Amino acid sequence: MDWTLWLEWAIKSLILIFTLLIGFGYLTYYERRFLALLQSRLGPNRAGPQGLMQWMADAVKLIFKEELTPASAYKLVFFLAPVLTMVPSIVIAAVIPWGPPIEMFGRTITQSVADINVGVLFLMSIASIAVYGIVLAGWSSNNKYAMMGGLRSSAQMISYELTLGLAFVVAILLGNSMSLVEIVEAQKDMWFVAVQPLGAIILWIATVAEVNRHPFDMPEAEQEIVAGYHTEYSGMKFALFFMAEYQKMIVVSAILVTLFFGGYREFWFLKDTFLSVDAVWRIGSWQTSAWFLGPIYMFFKIAFFLGVMIWVRASWPRIRYHRLMDFGWKVLLPLAVVMVFITAVGILLAQEVHPLLIWLSPILSLLAGWFASLMVDRSLRRKAYA
Numbered sequence: 421m422d423w424t425l426w427l428e429w430a431i432k433s434l435i436l437i438f439t440l441l442i443g444f445g446y447l448t449y450y451e452r453r454f455l456a457l458l459q460s461r462l463g464p465n466r467a468g469p470q471g472l473m474q475w476m477a478d479a480v481k482l483i484f485k486e487e488l489t490p491a492s493a494y495k496l497v498f499f500l501a502p503v504l505t506m507v508p509s510i511v512i513a514a515v516i517p518w519g520p521p522i523e524m525f526g527r528t529i530t531q532s533v534a535d536i537n538v539g540v541l542f543l544m545s546i547a548s549i550a551v552y553g554i555v556l557a558g559w560s561s562n563n564k565y566a567m568m569g570g571l572r573s574s575a576q577m578i579s580y581e582l583t584l585g586l587a588f589v590v591a592i593l594l595g596n597s598m599s600l601v602e603i604v605e606a607q608k609d610m611w612f613v614a615v616q617p618l619g620a621i622i623l624w625i626a627t628v629a630e631v632n633r634h635p636f637d638m639p640e641a642e643q644e645i646v647a648g649y650h651t652e653y654s655g656m657k658f659a660l661f662f663m664a665e666y667q668k669m670i671v672v673s674a675i676l677v678t679l680f681f682g683g684y685r686e687f688w689f690l691k692d693t694f695l696s697v698d699a700v701w702r703i704g705s706w707q708t709s710a711w712f713l714g715p716i717y718m719f720f721k722i723a724f725f726l727g728v729m730i731w732v733r734a735s736w737p738r739i740r741y742h743r744l745m746d747f748g749w750k751v752l753l754p755l756a757v758v759m760v761f762i763t764a765v766g767i768l769l770a771q772e773v774h775p776l777l778i779w780l781s782p783i784l785s786l787l788a789g790w791f792a793s794l795m796v797d798r799s800l801r802r803k804a805y806a
Contacts, residue, residue, distance in 0.1 A: 424527075432533045433514075440510055444666045445475035450723075451730045458734040479659070487655035490561060497560035502653070502660035505553030509667040512546040515539040516674050517601045519684045519714025520697050530601070531684070531714060539600035540588050543675060547584065547630060550668070551577045554632075557661070558649035569648030572741060573632065579748040580629040580636075586756035587623035590616050590763050591679035604683035608691060613680040615766075615778060618759050618785035620680040622752060624725070627672035629748065631665055634733040636744060673725040674718065681721055684714030747796075755792050759785055 449464065449472065456463025464471035489498060516539075519531035536542060551574050558570020594612045595603035606612075613620040629636040650661050677683055686696050693699070697717070699710040739747075766781030 424525075428529060429533065436513055436533055437510055440513060440667050440670060441663075443670050444663050445479070446472075447666050447670060447726060448475050448478070450726065451733075454727060454730045455734050458731065482656055482659040485655040487657060488652075490563070490652050492562045493652065494560040494562065497556050498652075499657075501553050501557035501560055502657045502664075503553070504556065505550060505664040506660045506667075508546050508550040508553075509664040509671060512543060512668075513671045513674065515542050515600055516671070516678055517604060517684060517714075518718050519711055520709070522709065522711040531711070532601075535601055536599070538598045540592055540598045540603075540679075544581075544585055544588060548577075548581055550630075550664070553664070554649050554661075557653070561649075561652040563652055566649050566651040569651070573649060576632070576636065576744065576748070577630055579745060580626045580752070583622060583748065583752045583756045584626040584630060586753075586760055587619055587626060588679070589760050590619040590623075593760070593763050593767060600678055600683070604678060604685055607682045607685060608688065610688050611680065611682045615781055616680070616759065616763055616785055617782055618755070618789045619763070620676065621789070622756050622759065623680065624676055624728075625752065627676060628729065628732070629744075631668040631672055633665075633669065633729055635736045635738045637738065669726060669729060670722060673722045673729075676725060677718060677721040682717075684718050686713065686717060751792055751796060755788060758788050762788065 452474070453463040453471070464474035467473040467477045489495065514533040515536055517530065517532040517535070521528050521530050523529075554573040554577075555570040558566040558568070558573075561567070591603055591612060592598055594615060595606040597603055597606070603612075650658055653661065682688070684697060685691075690696055691698070694701075694710070695713065697710055697713045699713075701708050701710055762784045763781050766778050766784075769780065770776075770778035
């Protein structure tokens with residue numbers, strides 16, 4: 421094997437790791453300042469200009485904070501659990517394309533660590549591993565409250581992974597491929613969210629539940645089970661769990677953008693302009709493609725969906741655990757199955773009868789979502805009246 425390929429992998433891996441680590445730090449700053457804006461307060465504004473170094477101060481504090489290990493804990497598993505939670509949050513980003521391939525040094529370089537033809541399958545596989553770290557953290561602590569948090573997390577993540585997988589199937593059907601690059605390129609003329617808006621909504625809800633974000637943060641519902649699976653953790657071990665959570669927020673937003681919102685591509689109505697990632701720029705006697713626009717588009721799209729997650733945290737109440745599970749099994753999962761069926765029928769009719777019949781998919785899926793919301797409202801009203 422060519423040694424330059426190993427060098428390319430090493431360089432791209434380091435860039436990805438440091439980008440996610442720095443992104444984690446500034447995401448905490450973004451969340452705290454955005455929450456402060458929504459709640460009419462200031463937020464961090466002391467460490468550095470406008471508080472931009474607050475996350476560094478927090479990191480230094482946690483690094484030097486005393487770490488305590490319970491005497492009755494299972495030491496090896498207790499130590500490894502934060503690592504098992506942290507690593508998948510980085511590895512899962514390896515197949516996400518951050519921009520179009522570029523020609524450099526006489527070779528084609530992809531803007532992803534690994535461009536594999538079953539990228540969606542890789543996402544599903546790695547996403548299912550993350551639950552082990554949380555479950556083992558609760559079990560190894562030898563603490564009943566922590567164990568309860570770990571069990572809640574495993575039940576919640578398994579429930580919503582089924583819905584997540586079906587939402588991936590919709591993108592696979594629309595893109596006619598399991599390669600993330602091909603799925604992005606298939607959205608050159610129209611983002612998949614326009615064809616299957618309910619699929620994008622279901623994927624977003626399932627990913628929020630997967631990363632244990634509000635209002636699905638049952639494993640750490642403070643008012644019910646002390647602090648969940650990380651009750652016995654402190655110092656950097658405690659920080660690793662939150663690093664994993666915030667990095668997964670970035671990664672799941674990138675997955676949503678890649679599968680339904682055009683990925684690194686521009687808005688479809690800009691595809692023939694100089695703002696397209698396919699545009700060619702002339703600098704002196706040189707011509708270069710606008711490859712750098714891909715990561716810029718990804719950054720702004722991801723920032724938007726991170727802002728939506730933060731807004732939801734500031735606005736919505738946390739629901740009870742049994743209702744969370746009912747919502748996953750009785751509402752989202754059947755709705756995802758119906759959505760896959762509608763998408764497949766729309767594609768078949770568009771291929772065999774008339775291309776315009778593909779627009780039956782968004783119409784029927786929105787009707788299905790409206791009917792599901794009516795049934796949920798009816799069920800809640802009946803319980804309230806009872």
